Amino acid sequence: MRRFLVAAGVVAALAVAGCGTTTAQPLGDVKLSAAEAIQQTAQKAESIDSYSADIVLDFADPKGQKGSVQGSMLFQQKPTLASDVTLSQVSFGGQTVPGGLRVILADEVAYVKMDMLKTLLGTDKPWVKVDLKEVGGAEAAGQFLDQAQQIDLKTSVTLLTASKDVKAVGTESVNGVDTTHYSGSFPADAAVLLLPKETQERVKGQLASLKNVKFDAWIDADGLPRKIGLNGAESGASFSATLLFKSFNEQLQIAAPAADQVGELPKNMPVGG
Structure with a gap:
């Protein structure tokens, strides 16, 4: 069971991400180098407590099996950590996940919606509830919360600051917002x-x-990231991911599904399988 929960966090984590050259570009009323602009973005991230974004991810494993994911996510850190990840299209090796996958994390409880899981459990409820404080004890709760926190914007933009070759490559409009486009590696x-x-x-x-x-x-x-793209390859495996931010610090509606729509995970079902 935990594989499905962790998958949502991992996919979201892969979709998020980079400092170095001194090409000056305007940011607000101050001209900053490319490195300074990325550093400022990392600082700005400290004040971002919630955001929404669209996700696109294409990947391949060392054996040449290809996969793709498309979806969206809502994430908040305050007043409590909560996330809502909807993967509308999920495929790998020519196989698709019917109906996609959705995972809501709220108050240390995960709610999973996936047709395949519904069929496996033989339930007529569209959602399955997993109390992370009970299933697998505190360790299981900690592991899933760790996965959820991987989509935290602060972690993502901090990784960008490790680049030594970032440069400004132009200006573009993203969803109607004027931006400076930076490119590099880390x-x-x-x-x-x-x-x-x-x-x-x-x-x-x-x-x-x-x-x-x-x-x-x-x-x-x-100084806010409106779009981030990542790509990498190693030992035959590859990935290409894009995260398109739609809002920052807005009130998000992340709530558990209605009680009559939620079934329980069977007590004897192993969560690690």
Whole structure:
């Protein structure tokens, strides 16, 4: 069961992401170097407590099996950590997940909606409830919360600051907002070391197979990322991801499904399988 929950966090984490050259570009009323602009974006992220975004991810494993994911997410850190990840299209190796996948995390409880899981459990309820404080004990709760936190914007933009070759490559409009387009790359191992120690091990596991990650970032005049693209390849595996931000610090509606729409996970069902 946990595989389905973790998958949503991992996909969202892959879809988020980069500093170096001194090409001056305007950001607000001040001209900043490309490196300074990325650093400012990382600082701005400290004041972002919620956001919504669209996700597109294409990937391939070392055996040549290809997959793709499209969806959206809502994420908030205050007043409590909560997320709503909807993957409307999920495919791998020529197979699709019927109806896609949706995972809502609220108050340390995960609600999963997936046709395949509904059929497996033999329930007529569209949602399945997983109390993370009871299933697998505190360790299971911590692991899933860690996965949810990987889509935290602060972690993502901090990784960008590890780049030594970032440069401004032009100006573009993203969803009607004027932005400066930056391009560069960052070494995965060095980027992870910029994160808080309690975050490093969690993120390192997702970047362990990569040496370098290329990125494009579209930053607006307020220093906020409007669009971020990532791509990388290593030992035959590859991925290309785009995250398009739609809002920052707006009131989000992240709530548990109606009680009459939720079924319980069977007590004897292993969560690690």
